[in-house]
Amino acid sequence: MTRLNSTLVRTSLPGVVVALVLWVITIVRWDAARYATQEMDALWQSAGIDHLRDDPLGTLSVLHIQPPGMNALFALDLAVTPGSHALILGLNLVVMLATIVLIVDVLRRWGAARIVATGAGVAYALLPSTVIYSQWVYSVSIIAFLCIAAIWGVSLFKTRPTAGAIVSSAAIALAVLIRPSFTVPLALVWIAFWAVVLLRRKGERYLGGVAGLVVIAAALVGVQVHYLTSFGLPAMSSWTGENLAKALQVSQSLNVTDAARNEIAASPCRAQMLDAYEEGALNRWDWQAFRGLPACAELPSLEARGVAAWDSPVKGSSTEGNFVYSERLVASREWTQMMTTIVRHDPWQLLRMAFTTDYGPRSSGLGLYLSPAEDYPFVQQIRDAHPLAIPLGLWSLLFAPLAWSLVIFGVVAAMLRKDRALRTSPVFWSAVALSTYHLGVNILLEYSENMRYRAEIDAVLLTAAALVIASIQRRVRT
Numbered sequence: 001m002t003r004l005n006s007t008l009v010r011t012s013l014p015g016v017v018v019a020l021v022l023w024v025i026t027i028v029r030w031d032a033a034r035y036a037t038q039e040m041d042a043l044w045q046s047a048g049i050d051h052l053r054d055d056p057l058g059t060l061s062v063l064h065i066q067p068p069g070m071n072a073l074f075a076l077d078l079a080v081t082p083g084s085h086a087l088i089l090g091l092n093l094v095v096m097l098a099t100i101v102l103i104v105d106v107l108r109r110w111g112a113a114r115i116v117a118t119g120a121g122v123a124y125a126l127l128p129s130t131v132i133y134s135q136w137v138y139s140v141s142i143i144a145f146l147c148i149a150a151i152w153g154v155s156l157f158k159t160r161p162t163a164g165a166i167v168s169s170a171a172i173a174l175a176v177l178i179r180p181s182f183t184v185p186l187a188l189v190w191i192a193f194w195a196v197v198l199l200r201r202k203g204e205r206y207l208g209g210v211a212g213l214v215v216i217a218a219a220l221v222g223v224q225v226h227y228l229t230s231f232g233l234p235a236m237s238s239w240t241g242e243n244l245a246k247a248l249q250v251s252q253s254l255n256v257t258d259a260a261r262n263e264i265a266a267s268p269c270r271a272q273m274l275d276a277y278e279e280g281a282l283n284r285w286d287w288q289a290f291r292g293l294p295a296c297a298e299l300p301s302l303e304a305r306g307v308a309a310w311d312s313p314v315k316g317s318s319t320e321g322n323f324v325y326s327e328r329l330v331a332s333r334e335w336t337q338m339m340t341t342i343v344r345h346d347p348w349q350l351l352r353m354a355f356t357t358d359y360g361p362r363s364s365g366l367g368l369y370l371s372p373a374e375d376y377p378f379v380q381q382i383r384d385a386h387p388l389a390i391p392l393g394l395w396s397l398l399f400a401p402l403a404w405s406l407v408i409f410g411v412v413a414a415m416l417r418k419d420r421a422l423r424t425s426p427v428f429w430s431a432v433a434l435s436t437y438h439l440g441v442n443i444l445l446e447y448s449e450n451m452r453y454r455a456e457i458d459a460v461l462l463t464a465a466a467l468v469i470a471s472i473q474r475r476v477r478t
Contacts, residue, residue, distance in 0.1 A: 007108065007114075008101070008104065008105055008108065011104050011108060011114055011117050011118050011121070012100060012101045012104040012105070012117075012118070012121050014118055014121060014122050015100040015103075015104065015118070015120075015121025015122045015123075015124060015125045016097050016100050016101065016121070016125070018122055018125040018126060019096060019097060019100055019124075019125035019130060019131060020097065022125070022131045022386065022387065022388065023093060023096070023131050023134060023135070025387045026131055026132075026135060026382065026385045026386045026387065027089075027135055027385075029385035029387075030381055030382065030384070030385035032085075032089060032135050032382075033083065033084050033085050033089075035137075035381060035382075036085035036088065036089065036137040037049070037085065039136070039137050039138070039378075040052075040074055040078070040085075040137060041315055041318050041320050042320060043138070044065075044285070044321075044323050045065065045066050045070065045071075045138075045323075046070075046071060046074060046315075047059045047060075047063060047071050047074075047309045047315070047322070047324050048309070048315025048316055048318065048320060048322060049078060049315070049316065049318070050308075050315060050316020050317055050318065051308055051309040051315060051316055051322075051324075052071060052074050052075040052078055053075070053078045053079070053082070054308070054316070055307060055308060055309070056072075056075035056078075056079070058306075058307040058308075058309070059071070059075070059307065059308075059309040059324070060072060060075070061230075061307065062230075062305055062307050062309055062310035062324060062326075063309070063324055064227070064230070064231040064233060064237075064238045064324065064329050064332075065237060065238055065239060065323050065324055065328075066180060066236070066237055067176065067177045067178055067179065067180055067223075067236040067237070068177060068223070068236075069139070069174065069177040069178030069179075070138070070139045070178050070179075073088060073091075073139075073142075074088070074137075077137075085137060088137050089135065089137070091142070092133075092134040092135065092136075092137075092141045092142065093134055095134075095141050095142055095144070095145035096130060096131070096134040096141050096144075096145070098145055099124070099130075099141070099144055099145045099148050099459050100121045100124055100125055101121075102145075102148045102149060102151075102152045102459075103117075103120050103121055103124055103148060103459055103462065103463050103466075104117045104118065104120065104121045105152060105155070106148070106151055106152050106155045106427060106463055107120055107463065107466055107467065107470065109155040109156070109158075109427075110155060110425065110427055110428075110467060110470065111421075111470070111474075112466065112467065112470035112473075113470060113473055113474075116466055116469055116470045116473060117466070117470075119466075120462055120463065120466040123395075123399075123462060124458070124459060124462050126388075126392055126395060127373070127392070127395065127396055127399060127458060128372075128374045128383065128386055128388065128389040128392050128393070128396050129372070129373035129374040129396065129455045129458065130455075130458075131386060132374045132379050132382045132383055132386055132389070133373075133374075133379065133452075133455050135382050136378065136379050136382060139178050139179055140452065140455050140456055142178060143175055143178060143179050143182075143456040144455065144456050144457070144458060144459050145459075146171045146172070146174050146175040146178075147171070147175065147434060147438075147456060147457055147459060147460045148459040148460055148463065149167065149168075149171035150167075150168045150169075150171040150172050150175075150190075150430070150434065150460075151168070151427060151430055151431050151434065151460055151463060152167065152168075153165065153166070153167035153168025153169070153170075153171060154168050154426050154427050154430045155427045156168075157194075157197075157426065161197075161198060161201065161206065161209065162198065162205070162206060162208065162209030162212075163209075165194035165195075165197065165198055165209055165212075165213060166209060166212045166213065166216070168190070168194060168430075169187070169190060169191045169194055169213055169216050169217075170216055172186065172187045172190045172191070173187050173191070173216050173217075173219070173220050175187075176220060176236070177220070177223065177236075179456070180235060180236050180237035180239075181438070181441050181442060181445075181446075181453065183235065183441075184220055184221070184224045184235075184236070186437060187217070187220055188217055188220070188221075191213050191216060191217045192217075194213060195210050195213045195214070198210050198213070223236070224236065231329060232333065238328075238329055238332040238333070238336075239332060240332075240336045240339070240340075240445075241284075241332060241333075241334070241335030241336030241337070241338065241339040241340070242284040242285055242332060242335050243445065243446060244339040244342075244343065244445065245277065245284045245335055245338075245339050246284050246447070246448070247353060247365075247445065247446055247447035247448070248339075248342075248349060248350075248353060248447075249277075250447055250448055251353040251357045251363075251364070251365065251447045251448075252357050252358040252359070253349050253350075253352045253353035253357060254278075254342075254349065255342075255346045255349045256274065256278070256342050256346075257342075257345045257346050259345045260341050260342045260344075260345035260346070261274070263341050263345070264338055264341055264342075267334075267337070267338075268295035269293065269295040269296040269298075269299060269334055270334055270337060270338045270341075271295070272293040272294065272295050272296060273290070273293060273296065273334060273335070273338055274338060276289075276293060277338075284335065285323070285328070287313075287325070287327045287328045287330075287331045290330075290331040290334070291327065291331075296331075296334065299330055299334075301326065301327065301330065302326040302327075302329060302330060304326075305326075309322065309324045309325075310324060310325070310326050311325075311326065312325060313325045313327065350444045350445070351444075353365050353443075353444075353447060354366055354443040354444050355443075364443075365442070365443035365444070365446065365447050365450055366439075366443050366450075368447065368448070368450040368451050369400070369439065369442060369443050369450040369451065369453070369454050370400040370401050370404070370454070371397075371400075371450075371451045372393065372396040372397050372399075372451060373396065373400075373451050373452060373454050373455035373458065374389065374396065374451075374455075375451050376449065376451055376452040379452075399458070399462075400454060400458075400461070402465070403461045403462055403464070403465040404461070404465075406464075406465040406468045406469065407432060407435065407461070407464045407465055407468065409468060410422050410428065410432075410464070410465075410467065410468035410471065411432060413468075413471075414428070419471055419475070421471045421474060421475075422467065422468065422471050425467070427467065428464060428467050428468075431460050431461075431463050431464035431467070432464055434457070434460050435457055435460050435461045435464060438453075438454075438456065438457040438460075439454075439457075442454070
């Protein structure tokens with residue numbers, strides 16, 4: 001074990017040093033604490049500084065726009081380091097460095113050559129988005145860590161089955177509690193798979209691991225039941241309808257069939273919404289404009305709960321709009337119903353958005369997903385402070401297309417039985433499965449922020465690509 005740890009340190013150190021040096025240079029070149037304070041109030045996904053500081057538990061209990069994880073982290077940071085935000089910035093630094101270590105360790109455990117494992121760690125550190133997103137007070141770096149931790153748990157399974165299954169499942173479960181694109185069904189399928197694998201080993205020593213998996217699944221289901229009973233939501237976000245409305249309209253892929261119009265016409269409120277939406281007169285998240293529609297004004301409001309985040313249209317003493325406000329949930333339900341009807345009658349519009357638009361395939365959901373992850377307006381200040389963001393821009397531009405090309409090549413080689421090492425590797429297939437899930441969900445249900453979303457899976461995608469390179473290198477040597 002000592003020798004393994006020593007090897008891991010030597011193999012991962014170059015990537016860790018590169019990332020740490022770039023992180024330090026970047027953070028001294030801009031005011032991260034000030035921007036963190038601004039973002040905690042301005043981010044739509046945040047319940048707001050006043051609400052999270054003054055009544056954290058109450059605020060989390062009425063949070064319907066997002067899973068509770070990120071706002072819980074904001075509340076903890078505001079309680080411990082409210083001025084410097086050292087807790088959340090420090091956590092992002094730690095998970096960024098830990099992500100590099102886990103990439104390297106997964107490859108070493110698989111049997112990749114040291115140069116491949118070390119190179120993968122350095123390659124991840126040199127992606128500008130790695131450092132940039134670690135200094136933005138959001139969940140990107142944390143999700144990237146949890147995703148690679150899920151794959152690391154798979155690599156651990158061979159020698160420590162119970163620990164591997166629990167680590168992998170817990171990582172996916174935590175991702176579900178932070179990012180709505182990671183869903184409860186995904187986690188339950190993931191957990192169930194490992195529970196079956198452990199049960200097939202037919203040893204009493206594995207029953208504890210199965211019990212642990214049951215606890216993780218039960219906790220997730222419990223949180224989901226809260227969203228269902230408190231807000232009527234089958235997912236941990238009320239923004240499904242608004243997100244679809246934005247994505248399809250901005251991508252110019254929206255198609256409302258006659259059948260959809262007829263069904264929507266049965267609801268006076270949704271009928272008026274559709275007219276205003278198509279005319280560009282109804283912003284998806286504007287609850288006041290929604291209530292300005294005569295039929296929608298007649299919908300009953302939700303009862304006050306004595307929690308400021310639920311009862312107030314603004315975030316405490318600030319003038320920022322509060323997206324947890326109960327009136328927004330009323331509107332969100334109607335948006336979800338309307339957009340579900342539209343998409344159900346023509347699901348192909350999701351594929352048109354994903355693969356081509358009126359602007360061409362480069363502006364499709366997939367095109368944005370494969371573009372440089374740091375091409376996102378809310379991290380512009382951090383990108384400007386990153387010392388190598390411009391010279392490393394070519395690497396950032398090439399990374400995703402190159403990585404996916406390698407992964408596809410590896411999948412084909414494995415399926416044609418030309419690459420036994422990959423074909424029989426649960427690490428490779430779990431990395432491919434998680435990367436494919438992430439790609440599918442984001443290009444089919446999202447649009448304009450896809451480059452930012454992809455940064456969440458870059459570590460897993462890079463690991464899968466590196467496994468293909470390691471397999472090719474092994475075959476060449478033999």
